[in-house]
Amino acid sequence: MLEIKNLTKKFDNRTIIDNLSMTVNDNEIMAIVGPSGAGKTTLLRCITGLETVNQGQFFWNGQQFDPANTDQKDTIIGVVFQDYQLFPNLTVMGNITLAPTMVKKLPLDQVKASARHLLSRLGLEGKEDLYPFQLSGGQKQRVAIVRALAMNPKILCYDEPTSALDPALRDEVAEIILDLKKQQMTQIVVTHDMDFAQNVADEIKRVAQLS
Structure with a gap:
C-alpha cells in the first residue's frame, strides 16, 4: 500500500x-x-x-x-511517460535492458531473458532489434511499459x-x-x-x- x-x-x-x-x-x-x-x-x-x-x-x-x-x-515506483522517452539510438532490447544493467547492476543475460518474457506478454515478440522510429505509437507505448516493468x-x-x-x-x-x-x-x-x-x-x- x-x-x-x-x-x-x-x-x-x-x-x-x-x-x-x-x-x-x-x-x-x-x-x-x-x-x-x-x-x-x-x-x-x-x-x-x-x-x-x-x-x-x-x-x-x-x-x-x-x-x-x-x-x-x-x-x-516505475513510470511510463506521456511521450514514452525511448532512446532513439537504442533498439527495443537496448532501451529495456539499459536501466536494469546500469542502475541495478543485473547480469545482461538475466535482464534479456526477462525482457523477452515481458515483450511476449505485451505482444511485442520479434520486435527486439527494431529502433523506436520503426514502431507504431501503440508499440512504443508497450515498449515503454515493458521498460518500466523490467525494473520490477x-x-x-x-x-x-x-x-x-x-x-x-x-x-x-x-x-x-x-x-x-x-x-x-x-x-x-x-x-x-x-x-x-x-x-x-x-x-x-x-x-x-x-x-
Whole structure:
C-alpha cells in the first residue's frame, strides 16, 4: 500500500499541491483525473522522484521511503511517460535492458531473458532489434511499459497514457493495464480522459487543484 501524507509542492510562490494525503491500495488502480494545469503531472513527478517536494512523506507498506533516492536497492515506483522517452539510438532490447544493467547492476543475460518474457506478454515478440522510429505509437507505448516493468517496480505510474492514441489503441492500453492488475500490479494513472479512467480504475480522484 502506498501512502502519501501532507504533500506540498510549490514553484516559486505558487502552490501546486497543497497538503495532499492519499492512499493507493495494493493491487488496485487509482486514476487521477482533472483538467490541464490542475497539478496531475506534478503529483506524478513527485511520486516518481522527478520533482523534490517542499513537504510530505511517502510510505510503502508502512515503511517510509524517498522516491528521489536512486540508491534504493528495490525499485518502488516505475513510470511510463506521456511521450514514452525511448532512446532513439537504442533498439527495443537496448532501451529495456539499459536501466536494469546500469542502475541495478543485473547480469545482461538475466535482464534479456526477462525482457523477452515481458515483450511476449505485451505482444511485442520479434520486435527486439527494431529502433523506436520503426514502431507504431501503440508499440512504443508497450515498449515503454515493458521498460518500466523490467525494473520490477511495486507500483507503475502512467502520465496521460491515451493522449496520443486513437480509440482502438486506447482500448488496447486499457486491456494492458487491467491485465497487469490481474498480475497484482498496483497502478496510478494520470489522465484527463474520464471515460478511460472509469474503464480501468478502482478509485478515481477528481481534481481541480490538488489539495
